[in-house]
Amino acid sequence: MKYASSITVALALMVAACGGKGDVPSGQVVATVDGQEVTLADLKAEMSTDDNTDANTQAQALERIIARKLLAAEARRQKLDSTPLAAIVKTQAEETALAQLLARKVTEGVPKVSEDEINEFLRSYPASISDRRLLSVDQFFVPSLPPKVLEEISKVKTMEAAEAILNANKVVFRRTVTNVDTVSLDPAFAQQLVGTEGNDIFVMPNGQSAEIGRIVSSRSEPITGDAARQAARTIMMRQRSVEMVNNQLGKVIAEGRRKVQVNPQFQGKAAPASAAEAAKQAAPAVAK
Structure with missing residues (x-):
């Protein structure tokens, strides 16, 4: 378990904040909060990567999870989860999360950047790399x-x-x-x-x-050598990801809009956002 060793110190410092009693979490469980387990999968999802093993980054992500769970538990104790507004907020959160998952799936098919493309990028956009x-x-x-x-x-x-x-x-x-x-x-x-x-x-x-x-x-502050090529590759992959997400999610939205009916009283006078712009708004964490 590559994550287990790198978060040991963080767990030792945070276990009191988790409010857990009994055995210290181990294995796939990185913390317990109000009796709920926080797993390695939860931690990876919070950081949106499988590769980051930096202890500080992991500790910060874990602290966010702990704080969120503690606040959610307090909201439940105050019965805020049973209000009409709670149902609306939960639906919004679920729909946003699903849109982001769809966007993330799209990015899995982004084509890799070739060495020739990197060379052309470095020639065309010096302000980003060689003349940063x-x-x-x-x-x-x-x-x-x-x-x-x-x-x-x-x-x-x-x-x-x-x-x-x-x-x-x-x-x-x-x-x-x-x-x-x-x-x-x-x-x-x-x-x-x-x-x-x-x-x-x-x-x-x-x-x-x-x-x-x-x-x-x-x-x-120029970027040179291998670092320059890696920076160019990262920028180009990000651009391709955004373009693919906006295009594909935009198509879904444009197709679905054909069947949407809006009460005339709520029909805005301004032109609706483009499908690509709507995709950015619907999945802001990915399509930006």
Whole structure:
């Protein structure tokens, strides 16, 4: 059992918090909480991987499970599980979990990335790997940006001008300074972003929300050698996974919508979200 040895210390520290009495958990059982067993399978599912044997990661995942079970037990003692709202919340949680399982199944068929594809990626998107940047960004986060205002802002080049447009249209926004690692961004956007350094602002819509910002400072932190190739492979596999999930779940949603009937009183005036966007919302942990 490769997990048993790596979580021994964590179990020793946490067993009191589990509230268990009697024998210390062993074998496939990593903890007991209010008489309920937490197994290795539970721990692996919490971490969403079979390969991570880092003791700190496992200990944190186990603590999340313990805390969740203790809070759920207290909610049951207060009989919150028998309320009408509980039934609705349980249904939502079950449907979200099943959508995520479906998305995860889709990702099992993602094709591997070839060495030639990695070479092409490294040539095409240096800002993600060979010219990776750590950026300090002054930005506006806009929770809801109307399309008309977005169009206006896309025509200006300074934060001051963008702020004036937001204020004139009474759009709520929050100004922050944040750090951005270009390896974590969509590769095409990372290339576009570094191109604005010292010049224009950038606008990054995300559904109804958007980020509007300007690069304040930049530091080069290139990834080289085997690490560069592995980083490129990881990025490309993530992109392929997201594309496959959104496409296949989107098809399921588009097909199913044909048979859906909505009460006219609840029919929104705005166009419904695209099937791909609906897939992202239905299985957010995977299809993003």
